[in-house]
Amino acid sequence: MPDSALEADALLQRFQAVAEETRFRVVQILASGERCVCDLQADLGGAAQSRLSFHLKKLKDAGVVCDRRDGRWVYYSLVPETLEEMRAFLGEVKPREGWLPVMRSDEGCC
Amino acid sequence: MPDSALEADALLQRFQAVAEETRFRVVQILASGERCVCDLQADLGGAAQSRLSFHLKKLKDAGVVCDRRDGRWVYYSLVPETLEEMRAFLGEVKPREGWLPVMRSDEGCC
DNA sequence: CGTAAACATCAAATCACGTTGATGCGCTGC
């Protein structure tokens, strides 16, 4: 499991992409399926178009969403593998093995 | 499943907490178990103490980590339920049901 | 063609967030 620096950076970027109010809501909306930008704009309560476009680009650059053009419309949807990757990171927490502080009281830690 | 606004805000806060370089690394480190601040400081390559303290507070306020005092040392560890909650959000993506654009070509979307 | 819709891009202004260095607080050992 070579948690290379590059991969870690990419993963961090994915989290940064999702960790913003507008983008977070976009992800929630896309969870139910593909949407075109104007639909998203409506669902978000009429956000400025350039603003939404800016955020969608962030999500796309991070690999969280992908887009597909159909006529004049561009449809955005989530990338399952990316979300799975993020879930995996949050799952790497393998505690509950009787973990207690490395050093006890009178030993100190550093 | 009442995805109340309050809960959504709290969840967003958790993502914002993790989506920062230093805090991201702290979470990675804590994945292997409890650590005191000075240990973390060392693991992070000698980060300024106040800086680390600032980030730990962010993580704590978001409910991502919890702290425990033992003598002069304070030990930090991850909160499994919080990570599970975040994983759940990323898992709410239930596509792959033959999902295709709501409207087809000549129908338009909005 | 000419126009309009749906998005993307860009530059300027604004704002949020993290960093730094100083200071405060609780605990321990002398």
Place this chain on the structure above:
DNA sequence: GCAGCGCATCAACGTGATTTGATGTTTACG
């Protein structure tokens, strides 16, 4: 009690991210 360690808090500052409004691009339609 006093000094020192481990950690938290605070205010000033700087940087990078987001917003806004204008402009550009692609596609569709008459």
